[in-house]
Amino acid sequence: MLTPEAVPDYIAHRPAMAAQVDPGTLQVAEVGDGNLNLVFICTDASGRGLVLKQALPYVRLVGPSWPMTEQRADREAAAIGVHSALSDDVCRLIDFDADEHVLALEDLSNHEVLRTRLNNGGPHDQVADRLGVFVADIAFGTSFLGLGEEQFRLRAAAAANPEMCSITEDLIFTEPFLGAERNSARPVVRSEVGRLQADDEWVGAAMAMKYRFLSTQEALLHGDLHSGSVFVRGTGPGMSVKTFDSEFACYGPVGFDLGLMWANMLAASARATVLGEPERASSLLATVPSSWSAFRGRIAELWPRRRSPEKYPEMFCRDWLAQIRQDALGFAGCEIARRIIGLAKISDIESLEDTEYAAAVGVLLSWSRALLVDRSELDFTTLTENAPEAADGLATE
């Protein structure tokens, strides 16, 4: 395991890293506050920076009692390579040390994590739309449409990531719905959680999404596209958006990346609702349909570039998009549930006081049910109309 003291010497022996920062004048801080890895920000005397991310042989959030393959660093390095060839909105990989499981990444300290920005009430204009375009770019480019069928199958086989997918399967699709020791929720919402876990329609719909995740290999997903996996800087057209932390990357259903992103924007919206910011809540909610439009628009632009147009007529695209939308809604419903009930919660909701927390959870769990159970009839307007109900309760308390 690297330590801040050992990092300068380590960098000095890696030419690609030493070309980025001067190991002789390095300040190193370990800043990993994620669930899995060590992260070091390294800055030299002239202000140049580099980030090192080292995979530990266990899940950091839990400790050595939950061993986890360090090969996740290889999977992440490979995914960054593929995704950054398809989109500029990816944090750049500068070097990869497969022996020590260390990724050297561009220093984005001048950016902020999207979740932090959202929690602080910061601007979000067009961030979700950019992410919709990002998902379209990586989805199309790694699918059989972008690669051709044989190449697609080879790439899918090479990108297997079973250990990380197993975390996703357990934490997103199994435990929140069927119950688990790792689950938790505050007493104020436990009866609501229990009621949902006894709701066969909700649980059954989540199991159907688990089946989609396990059995569908459409494209190389980011695999963990929540608002803690996105850096942002600035606003408007010149805004920088950089996705990172793709160690959960795998071939899977395209709607999974969209669904995770939507769930986290919905969590930010629920937070704004219970904090008495209805306009901000609406604008965050509106990122779901607008990022869907951005995604769909980008797929329409890419569609003429498909490898074998003769094999894939227009109707294929229409039906594919409809399936992705259905999937994304269902995956969003699962991601909401896991962030409320399961392990690895989100600060948007956890930082709230009990009264606001209960109201936000009420909003989110009702969305989770609508997204899962009613997804075949759900339109974005219905979702929006459902929004204020749980917050009404808060206003009357």
Ligand code: SR1
């Ligand atoms: C044990 S890892 C828990 C979660 O952290 C990551 O960010 C993923 O969301 C994963 O499910």
Ligand code: MG
């Ligand atoms: Mg992460």
